[in-house]
Amino acid sequence: MSHESDLSRIGISLPKNLLDKFDEILECRGYSSRSEGIRDAIRNYITYYKWMSDVTGERQGIITMVYDHEHRGLLQVLTEIQHDYLDVIQSSLHSHVSHDRCVEIILLRGDGKVIKDIAERLMSQKGVESVKLTTIPIEE
Ligand code: NI
Numbered sequence: 081m082s083h084e085s086d087l088s089r090i091g092i093s094l095p096k097n098l099l100d101k102f103d104e105i106l107e108c109r110g111y112s113s114r115s116e117g118i119r120d121a122i123r124n125y126i127t128y129y130k131w132m133s134d135v136t137g138e139r140q141g142i143i144t145m146v147y148d149h150e151h152r153g154l155l156q157v158l159t160e161i162q163h164d165y166l167d168v169i170q171s172s173l174h175s176h177v178s179h180d181r182c183v184e185i186i187l188l189r190g191d192g193k194v195i196k197d198i199a200e201r202l203m204s205q206k207g208v209e210s211v212k213l214t215t216i217p218i219e220e
Contacts, residue, residue, distance in 0.1 A: 132196055132213075139215040141188035141195040143202065150180045151207025158208075161201050162186070168194055181209070189218075 094102075106117040149155055162169055168190035175183050188195050195215060203211040 132200075135192040135196045135213075135215050137192050138218045139188075139190070139192040139195055140218060141186075141190075141192075141199075141213060141215045143184075143186040143188065143195075143199050144210075144212045144214075145184045145186070145202055146177065146209040147182055147184070147205075148180050148207045148209065149182045154205060154207040157205055158184075158202065161198065161205075165190075165194065165198055168198065 102117065102121075103114065106114060109117075111117045111120075145158075147154060147158070162172070165188075168188050169186060170189055171187045173185040177183050186198075188198065192215060196213070199211055199213040202208060
């Protein structure tokens, strides 16, 4: 059995701007080392994934998505994805954040697994900066 105290060393390659942003956050938050920040980020990633796997049953969902509307073909793809789930998507609200960024809030109601699939499909598109999913279980 392995414990968090058994350390493995890994080497990773990252785009410079991503690492710069990460380091900036680590500095603001007062992390003593980059390794500690990366460990925390990985723990959060795992927690988020587990949380996503637990989204089941009838849910009310809210997706908040930020994207670059000038990214080639993205608007078309986002529209097509949303039209694939006519029965789940209740409404959406769009606001223009800046010259090329938009925020969209999508209100959904339906099976948690389907809501999660929609969020993941949106998230995986190039040009999509962030997707946040919140769900509320519907009590019987
Ligand atoms: Ni816009």
